[in-house]
Amino acid sequence: MIRWGILGCGRIAGKFASDLKLAENAVLVACGARNEASADAFAKAFNIKNKHYSYEALVKDNEVDVIYIATPHSHHYEHTLLCINNGKAVLCEKAFAINYKQAKEMIDAAREKKVFLMEAVWTKFLPPFSRVKQMIGEGMIGDIKSLLVNFGFKAPPDAPQRLLDPALGGGTILDIGIYNVFAALFFLGKPDVITATAILTKDNTDAQCAVTFKYNDGKLAQLFSTFLSDCSTEADICGSNGRIRLTSRYYTPFATIEYYPGRMDTKQIIDIGKPEEGFGYQYEARHVGECLEKGLTESPVMPHADSLLLMETLDAIRKKAGIIYASD
Structure with a gap:
């Protein structure tokens, strides 16, 4: 144990x-x-x-x-x-x-x-993301052309201080927008061009942020995060021969996978079995245990290079959007 x-x-x-x-x-x-x-x-x-x-x-x-x-x-x-x-x-x-x-x-x-x-x-260890990655690898939607992801909620007046406090790294991009950025890197890889704009608070943290990734092979990703309104919090992966949608709370084990093989009115629900009990953190905990049992110092599923790429990309987004922390 x-x-x-x-x-x-x-x-x-x-x-x-x-x-x-x-x-x-x-x-x-x-x-x-x-x-x-x-x-x-x-x-x-x-x-x-x-x-x-x-x-x-x-x-x-x-x-x-x-x-x-x-x-x-x-x-x-x-x-x-x-x-x-x-x-x-x-x-x-x-x-x-x-x-x-x-x-x-x-x-x-x-x-x-x-x-x-x-x-x-x-999220990287959860069944919905693993199944979608498999579907894409099997060519079920052809070549990916675009990714549309949003994550947002209206923050209540008594929201935790960490959400917008610059001293705590506040703002949407590091708190919830990170899921959108992760999804784009997971499905599309490192972008060639990044554009970003944000609505900033008086403390210079982002209340909402819109990001676009452009790839030299023609792919685009649009990522949106907000604390100002409730969003559907879904992810659409659109390909040359079909589309996959991860439904509400796409980043959790409870997301449903909708598959559209061509026409928009031919939706299929992909069965990945009943989610386990709990919130879903046991998947990554199991993996860490397995790594330690093998004497590993780095995960083969979430390697250091992936964390560095994610952090590098978040830095680039913040620079484009004018989001600056003291520790920068």
């Missing part, structure tokens, strides 16, 4: 902790928070043996094999290096870092210390 610790005891950490029990090769043994009440409540909620009132104490816990980092992405660089320098394998929540420079230093440190490090792009 791979013994897990969780660094940061917020909402996303709770979902991950809940799903760890669905991963056959995982056991949650420790959590760490800077607030004693948070650590106490989290440990009680998930029946965690070891609770720590500092991140420094968590990374020195000898019963922990790997740590899931669930703090805001503005802190991923610091917390990943803390884990690595203490010999702990890391699954770091996305966005992996604030920028490419930080991501490169995190990966370099992991390689130097020979410690496992992976970005938690959970």
Whole structure:
């Protein structure tokens, strides 16, 4: 059994902790928070043996094999290096870092210390994305010509501070737009030309952002993210001989795959079986466990090169849209 610790005891950490029990090769043994009440409540909620009132104490816990980092992405660089320098394998929540420079230093440190490090792009491990990739590889829609993806919701007045605070890497592009960018890179690869425009807040974070990827072979991708209105949150992959749509909440295990083999009125639903229980984080947790069992320091499914390309692309988008953080 791979013994897990969780660094940061917020909402996303709770979902991950809940799903760890669905991963056959995982056991949650420790959590760490800077607030004693948070650590106490989290440990009680998930029946965690070891609770720590500092991140420094968590990374020195000898019963922990790997740590899931669930703090805001503005802190991923610091917390990943803390884990690595203490010999702990890391699954770091996305966005992996604030920028490419930080991501490169995190990966370099992991390689130097020979410690496992992976970005938690959970969508890449989910059945809907794997099935769509297979369908495309089998030529079911011909050559891809375009990708249309949107992800948005109207942020409530009491939305978490991290959504728009520049000190926490706020804005749509790193919070939810990253899913759109990942989808484009996953299905189409690195773009040749990037254009982007954003509606900026008074603090210079993006309340909504529109991105276009252009490829020299004629493909286009249009990506839209917003905190100002509710969107369908779907992905359309359009080819020369058909179209695939990942329906609402396309980035989750609960998306439906609609297949249009030619005419728009010939929709087929692709059966990928009933989703597992939980939120879907157990898929990436299982994979990390398998990597550690094999003694790997890098995932073959989500390798370091993919994280660097994703971060490089996000940097380029922010530069085009005028989204700048202090750490840049």
